[in-house]
Amino acid sequence: QVQLVESGGGLVQAGGSLRLSCVASERTFSTLHMGWFRQAPGKEREFVAGITRTGANTHYADSVKGRFTTSRDNAKNAVYLQMNSLKPEDTAVYYCAASMLVLSTREDQYVYWGQGTQVTVSS
Numbered sequence: 001q002v003q004l005v006e007s008g009g010g011l012v013q014a015g016g017s018l019r020l021s022c023v024a025s026e027r028t029f030s031t032l033h034m035g036w037f038r039q040a041p042g043k044e045r046e047f048v049a050g051i052t053r054t055g056a057n058t059h060y061a062d063s064v065k066g067r068f069t070t071s072r073d074n075a076k077n078a079v080y081l082q083m084n085s086l087k088p089e090d091t092a093v094y095y096c097a098a099s100m101l102v103l104s105t106r107e108d109q110y111v112y113w114g115q116g117t118q119v120t121v122s123s
Contacts, residue, residue: 002026002112004096009117012086016121020081022096022114030054030074033103035110036081038092038119047105048094049081059103064090086121093118 003025012018022034033053039045049070050059058070067086072079079096094117097110104110 002028002032002098004098004112004114006094006096006114006117009094009119011120011122014086014088014121014123016086017082017084018086018119020083020094020096020117020119022079022081024077024079024098026077029077029098032098032100032112034070034072034079035097035099035103035105036070036079037095037097037107037110038090039095039116040089040092043092045095045107047107050103050105051079052103057103059105061105083119086119088121088123091119091121 006022008020035050036048037045038048051070055072069082096114098112099110
């Protein structure tokens with residue numbers, strides 16, 4: 001069982017930046033593809049960004065491309081989401097998730113999930 005713990009959320013003004021972190025409990029972290037998802041009030045959870053197990057490849061939702069960057073440090077069992085130029089529509093609970101098989105935009109490909117961290121962007 002892999003436990004994922006996110007941190008770094010908070011309240012920020014539009015145009016500002018936040019950096020989310022997600023730390024895994026297992027040494028097998030380097031074998032996992034990692035994804036970031038978010039869920040805004042009244043909306044379904046959606047894919048935001050993902051990174052392959054080695055960090056060689058990343059993928060972003062169109063809505064965040066050019067503003068968000070995901071990276072990882074396998075030595076620290078950690079994955080990060082740098083969010084710049086934040087907009088009010090980025091307000092959501094952000095989750096990190098782990099997939100053992102593929103880097104995917106689909107929730108059902110991820111077997112481990114963190115508890116989420118709230119990001120609120122004021123206008």
